[in-house]
Amino acid sequence: MDATAPILQALEKLIAVVAQLRSPEGGCPWDLAQTQQSLIPYVVEEAYEVVHALQGQDQTAIAEELGDLLLQVVLQAQVAQDLGHFNLQQVAEGITAKLIRRHPHVFAEVTVSNAEEVKANWQAIKAEEKGLSPDQPELLSSKLERYNSTLPPLMASSKISQKAAAVGFEWPDIEGVWAKFNEELTEFKQALATTDKEHQQAELGDLLFTLINLARWYKLDASLALHGTNQRFIQRLQLMEKFADRPLDKYNLEALETLWQRAKKQLNQ
Template sequence: MSNLPETANQAYEAILEALNHLIEVVAKLRSPDGGCPWDLEQTPQTLIPYIIEEAYEVVYAIKSDDSQAIVEELGDLLLQVVLQAQIASDYGNFSLKEVAQGITEKLISRHPHVFGNVQVTNTEEVRQNWEQIKALEKGETPEMAELLSRKLTHYNRTLPPLMASSKISVKAAKAGFEWENVEGVWDKFSEELAEFKESLESDDKVHQTSELGDLLFTLINLARWYGLDASDALSGTNERFIQRVSKMETFANRPLSDYTLDELDTLWKQAKKHLNQ
C-alpha cells in the first residue's frame, strides 16, 4: 500500500482499523473471561440459520436500493464470517487469516488476465478460464467438469432449494430432459398431484415428503415453460399475504388470534379490497 496515494493509504488504514476493532469485539464476546453467554454457546452449526437469514436480508436491502440498509445488512453478514472464523480459531481449526488468504489466492489464480499474462476479449472467455482453473484446482479433467451431474450438484449445494430447482430444470432441459409440449408437463403435474394425495393416506412422512418434492419440481417446470420465475412468484405471494395481514390488523380492534375463522375471513376480504383499490 506504500505506493498508493496518501488519501488511498488513509482509506485502507481506516478500513483495517474498523475490521480490527470488529475482530477484537467478536473475540471479546467469545472470551470465557467476561464474554457473552449466548456467543459462547454458539457452534458453526447453530449459526447456519443466521448466515442464511443475513444473506437474504442483504439481498432484500440491495433490491430496495437503500444504502443505509445495505451497509447495516452487509455488516450483519460480515459478523457471521468473523464469528465463524473466531469459533474455528477457538477450536484450533483455522482463523480469519486463512479465510482471507484463501479467497485472495483464489481471486489471483482465477484472474490470470489481470494478475498474469493471459489475454481475454470478452466476459465469456473470462468465464471459461474461471471454470477451467476451478476444475484444475479440484483435480478434475475438463470432461469431468462438463458432466451434467456435476453442474446440477453445484446448483443443489449452493442455492436455496426453489432457486436450485429452477436452475436444475433449465440446465436439464437444455441437455434433452424436456417434454415435447406443455401439455406433457400438465399431465406430469396431474400424475404427481395424484401420487402426493395417495401418499397422504399413509403415515410414511419420508414418502410424503418425497412426493411433495416431485410435485413442487413439476410445478417449477411448468413455471419455466410459461417463462415465469418461481422464486419471484412465491416472494410476491409472501409479500401480498403480509400486506393483507398488516391491513387486517389496522381494521381489527383486538389481536387477530381472538377472532373466529369467519371473522378473519371477513377481515381478509376487507383488507384485500382496500389494497386493490
C-alpha cells in the same frame, strides 16, 4: 493517506472486538458458548436479511445487514482460530488467491473478448482445481448434488432444473411440462387418499419440482414469486388487524373472509 487505511482500521477494530467477546478473560458468556454448528442459523438468517435489504434498495439497511453478515464471517473465523483450525487471515488469503487464479484475463496474460469466454475460462480453472482435465468435466450429478446439499430447496430445485435442461434433459415443448404437471397433481391427490405420509411427501415434492420447471419455461423466478406472495399475505393480514376491533382469533371464518376481502381491495387500489 492511503484510501484503504480507514477501512483496514475499521476491520481491525471489528476483529479485536470479536476476539474480546470470545476471550476467556472478560469475554461474553454467550459468544464463548458458540460453536461452528450453533452459529449456522445466524449465517443463513443474516444472508437472507442482506437479500431482503438489497431487494428493498434501502442503502442504510443494506450497509447494516452486510455488517451483520460480516460479523458472522469474523466470528466463525475466530471460533476456528480458538480451536486451532484456521484464522481470518487464511480465509482472506484463500479467497484472494482464488479470485486472482480465476481471473487470468485481469491478473495474467490471458485475453478474452466477452463474458462467455470469461465463464468458459472460469469453468476450466474450477475443473483443474478439482483435479479434472478440461476433457473430463465434473459429472452433472456431482454438481446437482452440491446444489441440493448447499442451497435452500426452492433455489436448489431451480438450479437443478436449469442444469438438467442445459444438457438436453428437457421437454420438447411447454405442453409436455403441463402434461407432467397434471400427471403429478393426479398422483399427489391419489397419495393423499392413502395413509402413507412418506408417499404423500414424495408426491408433493414431485409436484413442486414440476411447478418450478413450469416457472423456468415461462422465465419466472419461483423464489421471488413465493416471496412476493408471502409479502402480500402479510400486508393483507396487517390491514385486517388494522380494520379489526378485537384479536383475529375472536372472529369466525366468515367475518375473517370479509376482513380479508376488504384488505385485498384496499391494497389493489
